[in-house]
Amino acid sequence: MCFQFDLKAFAFELEEGQIVLFHQIDDGFNVVEFQSGILLVVACMLGSGRKIAQAPLQFCPISSHCLKMLANQRRTSDLEAKLTKHVIAVGKCRRCPNMASGAVTGNPVASRVMLLGQAPGVKEPLLGKPFAWTAGKTLFKWFNDVLTVDEPEFRSSVYMAAVCRCFPGKTAAGGDRVPSKTEVANCKEWLDFEIGLLQPELIIPVGKLAIGQFLNPVPPLTELIGQLLTYKQGKYRFDLIPLPHPSGASPWHRIEPGKTLTLRALELIRDHPVWIARLG
Numbered sequence: 001m002c003f004q005f006d007l008k009a010f011a012f013e014l015e016e017g018q019i020v021l022f023h024q025i026d027d028g029f030n031v032v033e034f035q036s037g038i039l040l041v042v043a044c045m046l047g048s049g050r051k052i053a054q055a056p057l058q059f060c061p062i063s064s065h066c067l068k069m070l071a072n073q074r075r076t077s078d079l080e081a082k083l084t085k086h087v088i089a090v091g092k093c094r095r096c097p098n099m100a101s102g103a104v105t106g107n108p109v110a111s112r113v114m115l116l117g118q119a120p121g122v123k124e125p126l127l128g129k130p131f132a133w134t135a136g137k138t139l140f141k142w143f144n145d146v147l148t149v150d151e152p153e154f155r156s157s158v159y160m161a162a163v164c165r166c167f168p169g170k171t172a173a174g175g176d177r178v179p180s181k182t183e184v185a186n187c188k189e190w191l192d193f194e195i196g197l198l199q200p201e202l203i204i205p206v207g208k209l210a211i212g213q214f215l216n217p218v219p220p221l222t223e224l225i226g227q228l229l230t231y232k233q234g235k236y237r238f239d240l241i242p243l244p245h246p247s248g249a250s251p252w253h254r255i256e257p258g259k260t261l262t263l264r265a266l267e268l269i270r271d272h273p274v275w276i277a278r279l280g
Helices: 064-091 134-147 151-157 181-198 258-271
Strands: 010-013 019-025 028-035 038-048 051-055 113-117 159-162 202-205 229-233 236-240
Touching (some): 113 181, 134 151, 159 181, 181 236
Parallel strands (some): 113 202
Antiparallel strands (some): 010 019, 038 051, 229 236
């Protein structure tokens, strides 16, 4: 019976202490050894356990850059597997009985960039993704116009979280209810886990509720939007580039100075080295 490792590279230490790398090929594996900055294919391994049949192969040099890529691919694959389990767990969360819907989650993207929204609206639970309606149209227009990234690319390259993952419901006046402190605290456990798992280097909080997870009290938007901040949470350090909420109910981002400050913030994201290498 052949080894099965789902096309993932992994390290294995032989008894004599030599470190090699296995990688699945058809019904076996290549054995590759790192020597003088290159990887050399040294054998093909079949069988299971310690009973291994080896057939020498022709040397096939691979650059050290490829070794780094293999390591990154493995890390990304492992992270996405953990994120997938996490997203499923979030979707099953029923901690807050006053919420009007179940959780809305983004894709399990192993990204160095995280976008933090406030809470889904009435349409997002029906459509099954964050920022899926009016505010989302404005948000993704910003990203398309300034970052030259369309909505599908953004969703597939940025981890999208929220202060609260469920729709809070409507107020008597017809607006969206602001989540309670207890609801925010309940959902913060999910956010803290995501920050610890992904260790993002750039977080984009959208709206005052999201910004308030890092800054308390929240300064006036005129002093905040268009600024790059460095934040430390426990042992994790990351940059913050806040954005105003793109809700149609607020004109702040459509009039000066909000319009210019929002553009400045988007340009900061566009030019940030972590944004440029967000999946690297």
